[in-house]
Amino acid sequence: MVAEHRAGPGAGPRSMARRRALLDAATRLFVEKGFEKTTLSDIIALAGGSRATLYEQFGDKEGLFRAVLEAHxxxxxxxxxxxxxxxxxxxxxxxxxxxxxxxxxxxxxxxxxxxxxxxxxxxxxxxxxxxxxxxxxxxxxxxxxxxxxxxxxxxxxxxxxxxxxxxxxxxxxxxxxxxxxxxxxxxxxxxxxxxxxxxxxxxxxxxxxxxxxxxxKGPGAEVPLRPGCPAPALARIAGAS
Missing domain, CATH: 1.10.357.10 (Tetracycline Repressor, domain 2)
Known part of the structure; x- marks a missing residue:
């Protein structure tokens, strides 16, 4: 299994923006083309950035797919x-x-x-x-x-x-x-x-x-439950003890 790659709490605004752009592009392409037909080149062409950034953030396409689903x-x-x-x-x-x-x-x-x-x-x-x-x-x-x-x-x-x-x-x-x-x-x-x-x-x-x-019909129902009531299939009502 691919190790998870996440932007840590100390990640700067530019790093977070690049991550967001890659996630948005991957989401769009995975929906439109499917996982198999979407290439990393497709994602980078749509989002901008580089393969080095993608690998640093997500590891590979499988890691990016996991990140897309986790974001959802x-x-x-x-x-x-x-x-x-x-x-x-x-x-x-x-x-x-x-x-x-x-x-x-x-x-x-x-x-x-x-x-x-x-x-x-x-x-x-x-x-x-x-x-x-x-x-x-x-x-x-x-x-x-x-x-x-x-x-x-x-x-x-x-x-x-x-x-x-x-x-x-x-x-x-x-x-x-x-x-x-x-x-x-x-x-x-x-x-x-x-x-x-x-x-x-x-x-x-x-x-x-x-x-x-x-x-x-409401809290503190005015009509009490009757003892001996037959149990429905989903749930059983018990009479007042």
Whole structure:
């Protein structure tokens, strides 16, 4: 595996600017031509600079490809800052807020472009796919799982496996909308239909996790969970102890 080459904290503005130019050029060319057909000469011709600079910053083309994906992951994580549970909201509204943030981060043009490269070329860089999943979708799933544990602690829901439930929830959210945009970048998504899709997915998820529909509608639900309620496939609701 190629050793990572990063501009250290003491790197000057010119060095950082050269690094940024190389990353931008490589991202554009990897998206347009693919990893295999993009040459270092192509990247240098577009970004300027020299091979010596590229080797110093990234090691080789594989190192540059890894750096492009890591830079995308950092931007993706920044877009996920809004995917945090708001304890002052009803569970339905909090999950809708989290779902909307995750879906919009996934459907961003930059995300889709880099994901296409990752799907086509990710096997050329060992470990890069796992790194992407850990930094993006897995981070989001962990936040959702933490929130589901909070709901369980309040007695609103009791979910046997919050991590699995969170992954299932996010899978419901991205679903067909993400697939449509991934295979057809020109396809426009109606914001109203997107919002309706998210809200229906959230309600479907909560319906599977709640024995009493009212129980998921707000903190301190007025209608208590009923003892002896049959366990749904995704999540089991326990009666008041």
């Amino acid at each position: 992951q950092e931007r993706f994580l920044a877009n996920l800052e809004c995917v945090e549970a708001n304890p002052s909201l009803r569970p339905e509204d909090a999950l809708t807020h989290m779902a909307r943030g995750f879906l919009r981060a996934m459907l961003h043009d930059d995300s889709l472009s880099v994901l296409r490269v990752l799907v086509a070329e990710g096997g050329r860089v060992p470990g890069i796919a796992e790194t992407f999943l850990a930094m993006g979708p897995d981070t989001t799933a962990a936040r959702v799982a933490d929130y589901l544990r909070v709901l369980s602690a309040k007695g609103l829901l009791r979910i046997d496996d919050p991590a699995m439930a969170a992954r299932a929830f996010l899978g419901m959210i991205v679903g067909r909308l993400f697939l449509d945009r991934l295979v057809d970048p020109q396809r426009a998504i109606d914001p109203e239909k997107e919002d309706l899709y998210i809200r229906r997915a959230v309600r479907l998820f909560l319906a599977g996790a709640a024995c009493c529909p009212q129980a998921a």
